[in-house]
Amino acid sequence: MDKMTLKDVDIEGQKVLMRVDFNVPIEDGRIGDDNRIIQALPSIKYVIEQGGKLILMSHLGRPGGAVDKSLSLKPVAEHLRTLVDTEVYFAEDCIGEEAASVINKAADGEIVLLENVRFHPGEKGNDESFCKKLADHGDLFCNDAFGSSHRAHSSVAGVTRYLQPAVSGYLLEKEIKYLSGSINNPNRPFVAILGGAKVSDKIGVIENLLDKVDTIIVGGGMTYTFYKAKDLPIGDSLVEEDKVELAGNLIEKAKKKGVRFVLPADSVIADEFKNDAEHKVVGMNGIEDGWMAVDIGPQSAISFGNIIKNARTVVWNGPMGVFEMENFADGTNAVAEALAEATEMGATTIIGGGDSAAAIKQAGLEDAVSHVSTGGGASLMFLEGEDLPGVVALTDK
Numbered sequence: 001m002d003k004m005t006l007k008d009v010d011i012e013g014q015k016v017l018m019r020v021d022f023n024v025p026i027e028d029g030r031i032g033d034d035n036r037i038i039q040a041l042p043s044i045k046y047v048i049e050q051g052g053k054l055i056l057m058s059h060l061g062r063p064g065g066a067v068d069k070s071l072s073l074k075p076v077a078e079h080l081r082t083l084v085d086t087e088v089y090f091a092e093d094c095i096g097e098e099a100a101s102v103i104n105k106a107a108d109g110e111i112v113l114l115e116n117v118r119f120h121p122g123e124k125g126n127d128e129s130f131c132k133k134l135a136d137h138g139d140l141f142c143n144d145a146f147g148s149s150h151r152a153h154s155s156v157a158g159v160t161r162y163l164q165p166a167v168s169g170y171l172l173e174k175e176i177k178y179l180s181g182s183i184n185n186p187n188r189p190f191v192a193i194l195g196g197a198k199v200s201d202k203i204g205v206i207e208n209l210l211d212k213v214d215t216i217i218v219g220g221g222m223t224y225t226f227y228k229a230k231d232l233p234i235g236d237s238l239v240e241e242d243k244v245e246l247a248g249n250l251i252e253k254a255k256k257k258g259v260r261f262v263l264p265a266d267s268v269i270a271d272e273f274k275n276d277a278e279h280k281v282v283g284m285n286g287i288e289d290g291w292m293a294v295d296i297g298p299q300s301a302i303s304f305g306n307i308i309k310n311a312r313t314v315v316w317n318g319p320m321g322v323f324e325m326e327n328f329a330d331g332t333n334a335v336a337e338a339l340a341e342a343t344e345m346g347a348t349t350i351i352g353g354g355d356s357a358a359a360i361k362q363a364g365l366e367d368a369v370s371h372v373s374t375g376g377g378a379s380l381m382f383l384e385g386e387d388l389p390g391v392v393a394l395t396d397k
């Protein structure tokens, strides 16, 4: 990365203002999946060990620029206390006297977590005076919030206009290393496997990857817009009518570029959108009216698996079916297992956050792949070939 990192700055005695992505699931005051917090620990511990005073800021949910106590970061502060060997203070506001006095109270080597930055409208607005107030807290800025780096918000990007140096944290650096390495310098064959509900969410990714990959595999709900473009019957399956033409064009483009474009040869179809619906496996021509596709079929699972296992670089974004329902999770699990096998055989395998990250966890294989991104939207933007505002804003080396 051509941006400064934590290693490039002296931290002892400095106030390090660090943006993290602590946007984690919280229910009844208890943290659900704390992976995003765990992934931020290397940067957090480094600053403490170096004798810096660490001021953490994050958003939680989408409170819309007003205080919403149900989206307070206080439970995260409590959780963080169990993960580090130093004092963790919590400031009930991210700016103003409250924040200043708590920061004052903390010593070097200790941590302050500021309240949800999205309780202020200035956060999303990238508002000048709000950026300045945040910037006043620190001697230097560090962005370790990969999952938020696609947002041009005050605490992610705008703050760097008033606080330099602005350096990358270890998680951000690791995410960019994996994503950019796979995209710009892949070992071949390079295979992208894309799924999820909508083609419209993945158009930019497909367009960008068509210039990079050897094979694109499409699964999940978006398959059936491609099926329609090929005049295959889709019954009541998910379809984006206004994207059918574009889907056809993407298939044509792939052909012209010599990229193999693979669709499922069979699907699991159900007569209702529920786990215990009647369901059966049909081939490409077999989706009847009154039935909807909910997963790739077993034949597709095998052929997708074989392509993945022969790849040297694999990027996966989007589940192969309605994996939240046990009966329709087989295709997604098969892909997860193939990625794990490919990794064991030396391939670099990357999972692009969001539902695919949830799916690999559900399959218990998150440690068996090279990298599971902590950012859904952020990794999609990266795979689209777009610059992330939270990275662009950092100080050049």
Ligand SMILES: Nc1ncnc2c1ncn2[C@@H]1O[C@H](COP(=O)(O)OP(=O)(O)O)[C@@H](O)[C@H]1O
Pocket (backbone or CB within 6 Å): 195, 196, 197, 198, 201, 220, 221, 222, 238, 293, 294, 295, 317, 318, 319, 320, 321, 322, 323, 324, 353, 354, 355, 356, 357, 376
């Ligand atoms: N055949 C299908 N029909 C309807 N929904 C589907 C189908 N396949 C996958 N889905 C849904 O797509 C959703 C995930 O899509 P998306 O948000 O695009 O993935 P990601 O977050 O990994 O980018 C899941 O909730 C899943 O149930």
Ligand SMILES: O=C(OP(=O)(O)O)[C@H](O)COP(=O)(O)O
Pocket (backbone or CB within 6 Å): 021, 023, 061, 062, 147, 148, 151, 353, 354, 374, 375, 376, 377, 378
């Ligand atoms: O959870 C997040 O995004 P993700 O679900 O796309 O990974 C990030 O914390 C960003 O949150 P936002 O989409 O409310 O800006």
